[in-house]
Amino acid sequence: MKILQSKYYTPRKILTSDGNNSPYPIELVDDVKRYNSKYNPFESLLDDLFPGIYVGDAEMVILKEKLKDFERCTDFNTVAYSQKNNRLYEREACFFHPKYxxxxxxxxxxxxxxxxxxxxxxxxxxxxxxxxxxxxxxxxNVRHVFDEYLQKYVSSEAKVSILLKETHGFTFKTHRIKPHPINIETMYDDEFANVHQHIKDSLTNEHKGVVLLHGVAGSGKTNYIKWLTSQVPNKKFVFVPTNMIAYLTNPEFMSLLVDNKNSVLVLEDCENYIAERTIDNANTDVVSSILNIADGMLSDVLECQFICTFNSDISKIDSALLRKGRLIAEHKFKELSVEKSNAYLKSIDKDIIVDKPHSLAELTNMDNVAFKEKEAEKVKFGFM
Known part of the structure; x- marks a missing residue:
């Protein structure tokens, strides 16, 4: 089927600028020409012709075998390249159900x-x-299509979306991850089991707030967040790279969040962005955006939560993030005690005994030898 040759489409001419610097900078052109030059021509055409129901963030899918009841729309061919797979693929495809x-x-x-x-x-x-x-x-007809053909995709694997800025704007790219199995009892301090349960319940059932996870490097904060994504499957976890945190104030990013409600935004190593606001702090707008999204005017619209990790002391973080009703949980990750460290080493079948507290990363990699260039011994000079 060709939409442009169907009863649903009436050819039009539109005003557009002439790039040739002619005496008449505005000209009338067929709107088909405009669609042909679009990054997403099918979406642009359908948006112009019909009302639509956007389900892109609801993870709705259709079995390919059920497409036999549909006609393929052949107006455009959209081709993209996957470097990872070294193959071409179609960015978008359109199908028409003749009965409905x-x-x-x-x-x-x-x-x-x-x-x-x-x-x-x-x-x-x-x-x-x-x-x-x-x-x-x-x-x-819409109800029939949903009931007979569409289904919600439920992944059995953990996943995380990454915020990226591409030529056509901000986007989320979702990837499967394989979290390291976690035993809360052996890998974290005794208090964390209750903290985890509260975090899990809040992320599952609530729609706003901030989780602050801080402490020594290598204490398992990142491993915990990866594992948490598999424990709260109804939420989209969006990892915001450190160099993208400043874009939280960008209107385009806000627009993307509107289409991805009920997400959990993960900001790792973000102490420079959530520090106490001062005149000299250039990132005060980021703190304000976090507060607005997590508990302000936008919270009821976006229904987003934040997980922020950092290594600095909690006293350096903006006190507004710690306000009751806004803060879901705050936990300081410490080195495991001697008793906990030895119990963990035993649980992973390492025949090693330690006599001082260690971080989780140190214990896990205790057998690994790091090859480093030896520093040249400094020559001392003196006077006789």
Whole structure:
């Protein structure tokens, strides 16, 4: 099927600027020309013609074998390249159901590890469902398509999305991860079991707030967050790289969050961005954005939570983040006691006894030898 040759489309001419510096800078051109130059031509065309239901962040999929009841739309060919797989793929594809007169916009993003796994499982990710607003049967037809063809994809694996800035704007790329198995009792201090349960319950059932995890390097903060993603499968965990934290104040990023409500934003090593606000602190706007998203005017709209990790002392963090009702949990990760350290070494079958507290990373890698260049012995000079 070609949408541009169907009853749903009426050719139009649109005003556009002429890039040739002619005496007439504005000209009328066929709107088809505009669609052909779009990064996402099917989405642009369908958005112009029909109302749609966006389900891209709801992880709705369709079995490829069920597409036999649909007609493939062939107006455009969108090609992208996956460097990871060394293959070409279609960025978007459109399908039309002739009985229900419903259009499906699907995505096949092989640059995205998580979407690639969905595709290889015999599924296609559905981005939007479009219908004709003048058709009185459309509400029922949409329901039939959802009931008969679409399903919510539930991953059995842990996953994390990464915030990236590409040429066409901000985006989330989702990847599967394999968290290191965690035993709360042996790998963390005695207090952390209750803290973890509170964090898990709050992330699962609540829609706003901040978790602050801090302490010595190598104490297992990152491993815990990776594992936590598998414990709260109903949430999208979005990792914000340190060099992207400043973009929390960007309106484009806010727009992306609107389409990804109920996410957990993970900011690692972010002490420079959440420090106490002063006149000399250039990142005060970031703190304000976190407060607004987590517990301010935007919190009811975005329904996002934050997990912030840092190594500095809690006293250096902006006190507004510690306010009751805003703070979900705060925990300081310490070195494991001598007793805990030896119990953990025994649990991982290491025949080693230690006599002082150690971090989790030190204990886990105790057998590993790090090869470092020996520093030349400094020559001392003196006078006789």
């Amino acid at each position: 007169e419903i259009f499906l916009l699907t995505s096949e993003d092989l640059s995205n590890d998580y979407d690639e796994y969905i595709f290889e499982s015999g599924l296609l990710k559905v981005v939007s469902v479009y219908y004709e607003s003048t058709n009185p049967k459309s509400p029922d």
